[in-house]
Amino acid sequence: MSTEQKSEIVKIGISISPGVAICPAFVYRVLKYQDKRQDTQISDQEVTKQIKKLSFAISHAKATINMQRNRMIGKTKKYHLGIFEFQTYLLEDSSFIEKIKTAISEQKITAYQAVIEVTNDLAQKMKQTFEDIKDVGNLICSFLSDEETYLTSIPENKPFIFVSDILTPSIVSFLINSEVQGVITELGGKTSHAVILSESLRVPVVVNTPGITVEVQNEDIIGMDGDCGKIVVNPTPRRLKAFERLQKWHNRYTRRIQRDAHKQARTDDKYKIKIWANIELVSELDYVIDSGAEGIGLYRTEFLFLENPHKSPDINEQYEIYREVVTKMDGRPVTFRILDIGADKIPYFINGKKVDWAEEPNPALGYRGVRLLRGHRDEIILPQLKAILKASAYGPVKIMLPMVSLVEEAMDFKLLVEEAVKSLGKEAPRRKPPLGIMLETPSSVLLIDKFAKYMDFFSIGTNDLTQYVLAVDRNNAQVAYMWDHYHPAVLKLVSDSIVYARENKKLISICGEAAGDPYLAALFIGLGANILSISPAKVAELKHYIRQWNQQQLKEIAAEVINYQSAQEVRTFLKRKVKVGIL
Structure with missing residues (x-):
């Protein structure tokens, strides 16, 4: 041997x-069933047999998913079990099943191959549920194949x-x-x-x-x-x-670092930084509180709409969830971002009606964010605003609008909030929550002084801002290498945003992956940022680093970095100058 x-x-x-x-x-390999393609044409007589095999496979797939759901009960948050409900609903969806049957009968292909084609097509359209749909396809194929295409066993009694x-x-x-x-x-x-x-x-x-x-x-x-x-x-x-x-x-x-998680994040020259958390699920609240975060800088409300397989949540269901979030945060501020759907985040239902979304050649620049919301004013944005406004009675709340590029969008947003307040009557909050927008398009940064006339605060969305400033689709593997938070053009817009917000006496935070990167966080602090909103997993560690830094020194570092011409220059300089470690 x-x-x-x-x-x-x-x-x-x-x-x-x-x-x-x-x-x-x-x-x-989950996707190995796709390697075993059955491209042979079948006869008319075989079509009926394949459709019967499909029905058998779907029936067994539903039973298997129910077993998996039961296995997870008590092991994960109850809210997460909706993922299995989505998969069950998909297996019961007549249009999904009919597409597979149509592929069998019209293309004269096997049920196995038809499942692959239909699930691939659906997964590409609904990228937010890509793995869930692929999982369903894999499961169906496991009952259509003589070979094992589904995970049935794992190592026992050993790590x-x-x-x-x-x-x-x-x-x-x-x-x-x-x-x-x-x-x-x-x-x-x-x-x-x-x-x-x-x-x-x-x-x-x-x-x-x-x-x-x-x-x-x-x-x-x-x-x-x-x-x-x-x-x-x-x-x-x-x-x-x-x-x-x-x-x-x-x-x-x-x-x-966990021992000191709840201590303030203050540099050694006494510059105070607020560290907030970005989340999307109620089940994350305990994690947020344990992490030492001082508030929620971004609550992504779209996951309420994406995870429910049967319908979008109505105003009362949303209110109960938002109230739980605000109550649990116990006086810490919570910023709710209005539903940000479109692009790769497509809900299966809106108000109980299944939605067949039209394909777009460039969804990142298309019908998404506030653009989509304006087209669904009464059935989406107005009920959501009412639910958030009602929940604001239980603690400090802010409301934020995504993907804004026109000043008119901010003006309409403000009027719509006033309409929602008025329609609530006695249920309206005594004080209207502060309103803000995400700075994630170049136009929103360049016109920040105009937006400041209507908005109370700003949050820099570094992920999308990087994409739009550099004209790079971060989901396109051919150009994804160009998508870089360290690019001087991105950093200049972040710097300008902080300066313009301060000049207009508006609160501004930095949100996204960049804010959780300790080297960039140090740079942002040097540029004058005092609120960073990051993943709860990174809060305690970032607070630990901040306590070792000196803001005056970070200012000097920022003054030099802002003049560099490439991302690599910035990255190399920051990693040489900024101290990151247990220290």
């Missing part, structure tokens, strides 16, 4: 959950790191009672439903690591750093010892 050391492989992915793990790999192409709700339900120590996927993003479910696993999770299922074999040793997204396959003895030291250090470090 050969004891030769396998070649070491280093991969970098997107960090979802922090932590360090060192374990053998268990590799599973392992799960490696897959995507993470699905069914996989999480299998892993929940296992000895899994970490999860790595080739695809996926931070907001996929399965990733949200994975918080119940309490292990490091890294996504978007291309080629990982091809380059890793079962039982390969993996060292993973969930804090930075680094994956090392078959580490050398020296690297393995380094990972073991990192794991011990990480555990001590986590305990230390």
Whole structure:
């Protein structure tokens, strides 16, 4: 038996959950059923048989999903179980089933191939539920194939790191009672439903690591750093010892920064920074409070509409959720962003009616955000405003409008809020909550002094602002490398926004991935920012760093950085000048 050391492989992915793990790999490809294509044409007589097989497979798929849901009860937040309800609804959706049957009868293809085609098409249209739909397709195909195409077993009685192409709700339900120590996927993003479910696993999770299922074999040793997204396959003895030291250090470090999580974030020259959290689910509130966040700078309300498979929440359902959020925050400010749908966030229902959204050639620049809301004034935005206004009676609330590019949109927003207040009558709040917009389009930054006449505050949405300033679709793999928060053009607009807001005496915060990057956070503080809104997972650590920094020194760093001409220059300089670590 050969004891030769396998070649070491280093991969970098997107960090979802922090932590360090060192374990053998268990590799599973969810999308492998698509590799087994059945392109052979079938006869007219075979069509009927294939449709019967489809009905059998769908029936068994529904039973399986119900079993998975039951497995998750008590293991995750009740609200998250709606993901399984969405999958069940999809299997009961007559239009979904009819499309598969039509593909079988008209194209003369097998039920297996028809399921692949229809689920692929639907997953591309509804990218926010991509993994959920692929999971359903995989499950149906498992009952249409002689081969096993669905995860049915995992390692027992031993720790392992799960490696897959995507993470699905069914996989999480299998892993929940296992000895899994970490999860790595080739695809996926931070907001996929399965990733949200994975918080119940309490292990490091890294996504978007291309080629990982091809380059890793079962039982390969993996060292993973969930804090930075680094994956090392078959580490050398020296690297393995380094990972073991990192794991011990990480555990001590986590305990230390968490101990001081609720202390103020104040630089050593007494400059106070407020650290708020970005969330989208009620179930995250305990995490927010434990993290030491001093408020919620962004509550993404669209997930209420995306996770309910049968209908969008009515005004009373929304009110109950918003009230719970405000009450639980116990006097800490909460900023609700009005429903931001369109592009890759498409709800299946609006007010109980299934919506067939028209495809757009460039959805990022199309019918999304406030543009879509203005077209659904009475059925979406007005009820939502009423629900938030009623909830504002229970604590400090702010209301924020997304994707604004025209001053007229802010003017209409203000009038609509006044209409909502008036229509509530006795239920209207005594004080109208502050109104604001997200600065995520170049026009909103360039015209900030005009917007300031109508708005009370601003929040810089660094993710979309970067996309629009650089004219780069961050979801397009061919140009995604150009999407960079460190680009001087992006930083100049952030700097200008802070200056203009201060000149107009308006509150301004910085929100998005950039604000959670310690090097950029230091730069923003040097530019004069005093409110950063980030992921709850990063709050305690960022507060720890801030206490070691000096704002005057950060000002000097910012003054030099703002004149650089490339993202790489900025990145290199900041990493040399800004101290990040346990210190």
